[in-house]
Amino acid sequence: MAKTNLTSKSNQLKVGLVQMAPIWLNRDKTLRKIEDFLHQACKENCNLVVFGEAIVPGYPFWVERTDGARFNNRVQKEIHAYYQDQAVQIEAGHLDSLCKAARKQKIAVYLGTVERPVDRGGHSLYCSLVYINPLGEIGSVHRKLMPTYEERLVWSTGDGHGLQVHPLGPFTIGGLNCWENWMPLSRTALYGMGEDLHVAVWPGSQHNTFDITKFIAKESRSYVISVSGLMRRSDITSDLPHSQLMQDNFEEIQADGGSCLAGPDGKWIVEPIIGEETLITTEISHQLIREERQNFDPAGHYGRPDVTRLVVNRSRQSLLEITTDIEGFPDED
Numbered sequence: 001m002a003k004t005n006l007t008s009k010s011n012q013l014k015v016g017l018v019q020m021a022p023i024w025l026n027r028d029k030t031l032r033k034i035e036d037f038l039h040q041a042c043k044e045n046c047n048l049v050v051f052g053e054a055i056v057p058g059y060p061f062w063v064e065r066t067d068g069a070r071f072n073n074r075v076q077k078e079i080h081a082y083y084q085d086q087a088v089q090i091e092a093g094h095l096d097s098l099c100k101a102a103r104k105q106k107i108a109v110y111l112g113t114v115e116r117p118v119d120r121g122g123h124s125l126y127c128s129l130v131y132i133n134p135l136g137e138i139g140s141v142h143r144k145l146m147p148t149y150e151e152r153l154v155w156s157t158g159d160g161h162g163l164q165v166h167p168l169g170p171f172t173i174g175g176l177n178c179w180e181n182w183m184p185l186s187r188t189a190l191y192g193m194g195e196d197l198h199v200a201v202w203p204g205s206q207h208n209t210f211d212i213t214k215f216i217a218k219e220s221r222s223y224v225i226s227v228s229g230l231m232r233r234s235d236i237t238s239d240l241p242h243s244q245l246m247q248d249n250f251e252e253i254q255a256d257g258g259s260c261l262a263g264p265d266g267k268w269i270v271e272p273i274i275g276e277e278t279l280i281t282t283e284i285s286h287q288l289i290r291e292e293r294q295n296f297d298p299a300g301h302y303g304r305p306d307v308t309r310l311v312v313n314r315s316r317q318s319l320l321e322i323t324t325d326i327e328g329f330p331d332e333d
Contacts, residue, residue, distance in 0.1 A: 011287045013169045013197075016041035016049040017280040019259040019273055021230040024058040025240055027086045027094065031056060034111070035101050037279055042105040044281045047134070047169060052201050052229035052259075053112040053178050054127055057086040059203035060114075060154045061231055065249040066242070068153050078241045080154065087116035087125055090141065095130065103136025108168055110175050110227075112201045114155070115141065119318050124156045129175050129201060131166055140164040144177040145186060161316040165193040170286040171223075175199030181212055189312045191220055191299040196264075196289045202228040204255025206272045218266030221292040223284050230277055231255040264292040 018037045023029035034051060041049040053059065060083065062068065068076055088094045095111075102109050108131070115128035127144035142162025147155040163186065165174040174190040174197075181187065181200045190198065198216055202208045209226040217224040231254040236246050259280060261270040265288065270280055296302050 011170055011285045012283055013048065013171055013286070014044070014046045014281060014283045015225060015261070016044060016046035017225060017227045017259045017261065017270070018049060018051050018278075019228060019230065019257045019280065020051070020055070020277050021232065021235050022055050022058040024231065024235045024237070025083060025086050026237075027057040027088060030058070031094070031098060035098060038098070038101055038105065038107065038109065040279050041281070042107055044279070046107060046281055048108045048110070048173070050110045050199055050201070050225055050227045051112055052227045053129075053203050054114050055229050056088055056111065056113045057083070058114075059229065059231065059255070060151065061203075061250065061254050062242075062246050063150045063153055066245055068150060075242055075245065082241050083114070083154070084116060084123060084125060086114075088113040088128075089116045089118065089122070090130075090138065091118045095132070095138070099132055099136040099138065101136075102132045102134065106134045108132065108134050108166075108173075110173075110199045110201065112177065112229075115143065117143075119316065120156070121319070125154060126158055127151070127155045127177050128158070129162065129177050129199075131164075131173075131175070133166060133168075139166050142175065142177070145180055145183070148179045159317040160189075160312050160314045163189050163193075163312055163314060165190055165195045168197070171197040173197040173199065175201065178202050178208070181216060185310055187216065187220070188299070188310050191222075192310065194299075195220070196222045196286070197284075198222050198224045200224060200226045202226060202258070204228040204230055204257055206256065206258035206274055209258040209260055209272055213260050214262045214266050214268070217262035217264055220298060221264045221289060221296055223264060223269075223289070224262045226258070226260050226272075228258045229255055230257050230275070264289045 129142045131139040143158025172194040174195040213226040258272040260272040
């Protein structure tokens, strides 16, 4: 299969935006659907493919629709326990097949997941954006710094470990989850690392993506990819716990997509796509970034580090630090 040579001096990169509905709350079936879309992107000679926020195994739409804030409630506990079971645990190999597919096809992937990491005890959930490079290696796992509103009933707060960027052809790529994209300092951290291709992932709906995609593009003089999911009442399958309760309380369309792409001049390259499950592909040129940064570069010649600077703590936060070198205890050595 012909592929763009990412080690060349080419200005071009072909990107794929996957707007899809997950097989809601089913990790394995959703991952198989994602791999199908990845293969489609490869047939289109994409170098990068992006999937929406928490697409594996799905966004927790039930919380706001089924009285999710009721404390110690049996219904909410049972749904949450099921959600935990379907979450992604990278250490257990849940993404191994996708990484293998990315390596085989030499394509980079940004994937929104609900992560259940071992390093935080193995039961708390995080909204995590995973980057897989064209070698099939996981380059970063960014845990959402602050879940939004009712999300805090389901997801834990993340840390700065995943605030990282990655080289991809002529570009430097980074990403944030949903309303993190409204956080100026989080954006600035990525700008300062050289980001010029920004990925913003969302659970869905044009009202999330329409304004901020073009705004970030114009502020940063970067390309901005926004990718959203879809969620319909018909996606609630009868095998889910309390499925009838959810079906009775969900809107017919819970999330309508809105995936789009803006250029570093703030103009649409792909306007928001509504209600359609699709792979959107387009080619972008690095030259336009260099042109737009001629007069404004927020972390470069237009920045004033002598006046204002940003400190980023990139350490992975954990309750436990294991050491064998404690006063009064012999070293294992």
